[in-house]
Amino acid sequence: MTVSAPLKRRFLLVGSVVLLVLLFLFVLLRTGPLAPVQVTVAEVRSGRFTPELFGIGTLEARRHWMLGPTSPGRVLTVKADVGDQVRAGQLLAEMDPVDLDQRLQALDASIARASSAQAAAAAQQADVQARRELAAANLRRNQELARQNFISLSALEARSQELASAEAALQSARATAQAAAQDALRAKAERAALQQQRANAKLFAPADAVVSAREAEPGSTVVAGQAVLRLIDPASLWARVRLDQGRSAGLVPGLPARLLLRSRPHEPVPARVARVEWLSDSVTEERIAQLSLDQTPPGLSVGEMLEASIELPAIADSLLLPAASLQRQGGATGVWRLQGGRLAFAPVQVGATSLDGQVQILAGLESGDRVVVYSQQPLSADSRIKVVDQLVRPAGAARTGP
Template sequence: MSGKKDSQGEDVTPQRTGEPDDKKTVSPMPLASIAPIGDRSRETSKPEGAVRPPSAPRRPGRTVVLLAVGLLAITAILLSIRYLVPKPAKLMPVGTGFFQAELKGPGTLDAINKANVSSSLQGVITALHVDRNDVLRKGEIIAEISADDLRAQIGVARASQEAARKAVEAAYADSRRAEATLANARSTLAREMEMQRTGASSRSALEAAQTAVQQGEADLSKAQSFIRQAEAQEAQAAATVEMNQAQLDKSVIRAPIDGVVVARDLNLGDVVSPGTAIVELVDPSSIVLTARFDESAIASLSQGQGVKITFNSQGELPIDGKVLRIGREVDTETREFTVDITPQRLPSNWAIGQRSTAVIAIEGRSDVISVPASAIVRKDGHPGVWAVAGGRAAWRPVELGSIGGNLVEVRSGLNKGDVVMTDPKRVYAFMPVARSESRP
């Protein structure tokens, strides 16, 4: 094999590995390529054009494998806990029995006889004689309104009435004078007519007597007209006095009914306007509970039915009552109607608008499937129960009926012998359930 030679004819063919060192030709290293002592970066640098040996391929890390195994183990543990370990729950076997249906509805205290006492005049309250919880009788004074202008007007009206009365008296006097004058003229005419027949009187004297009679009749008619006019003016003045007196009487506010003052909205010195309530009166004997029920229950109610009333704000025992009247109008939005209930007694502390609950018992029935109200669970607005079969929980839709105390009638969806959870909490499908049965 012939080697390569440079321009001077020297052999520059590289030596093969394994050949003796004396056969190698070493090119001198440039001084610039020599790194200073301590410069590690230059010591490890590769000459330009050097080929780096390929690195060995990396294998999957053991960490990833361990993580995957751990996740699978955790998932298996969670699934075993969720679907293998039974959860204790209150269970009840479904059966049939006697069921007493009840209607329950919210209500508020109201009164049939009540009055918002106000003034028909505008003015300042100069006297206020009542306060909350005062018991009043009809006609008692509640408040007084300033009415100085009305008193002045009634004084003027009474003066006008007196002047009209005197004008009537003068008209009657004029009428009596006219009557006397007419009577004298008629007597004179009679004498003249008698003398005219005997020839003792002249024709002119007779005519003068006739004219005097006509004049007297006209004066009497005029006097009587003045009487009627004066009497009309007197009646008008009297009516004005009566009207002003009625207005003045309105400045004194009186109780329109017997009752208790349940509210006082204005104070002494306030300006009252027509229609503004000063106090609210309520007749305690007319207090009723106005309860609301769904329209589906209207056929089950009748006047005189017994009712149990429980007030939400008091811990007293239920109060007995009776249905007084049934409303004949259903609310178009809530589809509810009202029932007025008369309580046998009022609570120790009562207030108009106080909330309560009315429970009306309806006829009892036998062979009815019912479950506690706490067992009902709604999904998407549909009622259902969590039934237990084979130790697993499953949600079952049901059709509900009437309510009776803490029980709810189930018309369909359950059969005798089924087992339901009476207090389902955090229940899910196929959840293992411990079969510890207990009736609520």
């Protein structure tokens, strides 16, 4: 029996519609919203773990000096410029002494006058001492004559009065000599103080150093304590680094570190933790550590920004996972664990992290568990997944990791 042409067209139309529906369902289940989400997985493994701390800091000089006058004045000369290498004791700058030299001359004259007064007082004391001895001898002779009744009592009393006057004069001469000595001592002390003030007008290098800044020029007026020159010891450069408080457990002096300077980002500089400050920054929640350089590369500049990586003590046996597998669900930190081809969110307790993307798992997983690292879309417990080796993420897709 032959089929009519209208019936053939109907069969062909129905077949085309069924084929299109099947093709649509296939596309919908494979690449559409109902398609399984492609994920990459990782296996929880046990191994040696070396956590690291990362921080940002600046290059500073551990030993530096600010040279300036101890009293206000005008800068007379500056003999050093920025970048100059100076030696200990080298004259670097001088302040205008104004009238200090004339005042020193006046004090020299005062000291000479005090010395003359001291010599005069000593001569006067010697003269009074001689008269007192004479009065004492006369009194002794008159006392002997009075016992033999050769002189009257009034004459004896006159000799006693002469001795008392001589003793009073001797005490006065001694006091005058002491006053002259004190005047000379005071003048010498004033001259020593003024001489020290005159010496402070000259600024000398306290140690071998490099001039890092020139703050004043000749003719400038500066106040007491204001810096004219700043010096640094180039051999004392170290890094002042700020680190996250939450990850700083185990940070102690002596730990090895690496520095990446802004001027040489591809040349790591070996360093070591020299000091951990007791005072942390409560606003930024950071700890501050100083890192000493094993070797100081040439051409460094104080204040240069840097990145620091500090190796914390290694942990012998730990469960490790890629940090990208962690995410938060319902306020808890955990991972999507594969159980029989299905997903289950497993809360975990994490420990330290390393700079290569590994995180320490303290609780919640066991060695050998498989967890999702990346996914094309956000996951849920009902999500259908497809494990792939490498994730090709379309535009707008998300990943599970942070």
